[in-house]
Amino acid sequence: MTLLKLAAYEQPLKWAALLLGLFSTVSIVQDWQLAAMMFGLPFCLIWVFCGWLRTEPQLKHINVIFSALYVYGIFRYFFINA
Known part of the structure; x- marks a missing residue:
């Protein structure tokens, strides 16, 4: 499935x-x-x-960084509280 086929789901994903x-x-x-x-x-x-999908490089890169920080935080939470 390509990104163009997934474009139909962009608005529901934003909601x-x-x-x-x-x-x-x-x-x-x-x-x-x-x-x-x-x-x-x-x-x-x-x-x-x-x-x-929309080739918004700033939005894409900022959210990649935040996603990595969330993954780190989730792993850290379970490692410290385990």
């Missing part, structure tokens, strides 16, 4: 990203670290996809 962003923000306010990272990672991955 899903909005919901994930809201859940992540509530998690941050409630001091639920793991939940914030778990909601934040798919949020960033959706925007990485949309950045590649």
Whole structure:
């Protein structure tokens, strides 16, 4: 499946990203670290996809960096709390 075939799903993915962003923000306010990272990672991955789809290099690269930080944070959370 190519990116052009997935373009039909761009708008629903952006709505899903909005919901994930809201859940992540509530998690941050409630001091639920793991939940914030778990909601934040798919949020960033959706925007990485949309950045590649629309060739928005700044958006793509920023979200790749944030995705890596979320993965690091999730692994660190489980390693320290295990």
